[in-house]
Amino acid sequence: NAGVMQNPRHLVRRRGQEARLRCSPMKGHSHVYWYRQLPEEGLKFMVYLQKENIIDESGMPKERFSAEFPKEGPSILRIQQVVRGDSAAYFCASSPERGVSYEQYFGPGTRLTVT
């Protein structure tokens, strides 16, 4: 049973470019969470999605960031016009059910470097 998959694992972008991060949840999971992690810091919640719906985006910056989880295909976190401060590891996690009563399984992360 394949785990959560993320690609690319490493992404380098120049300032002003767009970054697209992909996440395929575990088989049978329809709930996806995106987190950002800075070095030596904990994980910071960004957005929670179900298929075709954004459930909670309270942790996502209002500008330049967007997320989607289409009916078919992976969840995508999109960062437009990247800045150096966007450099971080971005993890997605999937869960079998809605809510914090259920475990979340993390993917290997995408390490974004903005030059």
Next chain:
Amino acid sequence: QQPVQSPQAVILREGEDAVINCSSSKALYSVHWYRQKHGEAPVFLMILLKGGEQKGHEKISASFNEKKQQSSLYLTASQLSYSGTYFCGTAAGNTPLVFGKGTRLSVIA
């Protein structure tokens, strides 16, 4: 509000025990524990729900004290493979998890 983890770092010799605490200023509904090795994904350890229950997984167990708004992770007879950073994630209700800054555990031979 971000939970506070203590200690920030700990060094153990193989076979020693450790306790990692996670405290919140809010009434907690659930606490999740994860271990992350450098450059890797966080790995789920266990989840505790409101009710003061205790859970165990081999030599790793955890408790949840509702009244104190605190959870503790217990590692017994530590092994080299236990090294990593341990994070707790807390939720006051059906809200997103808020993670602590982590406790770095190093087990040496």
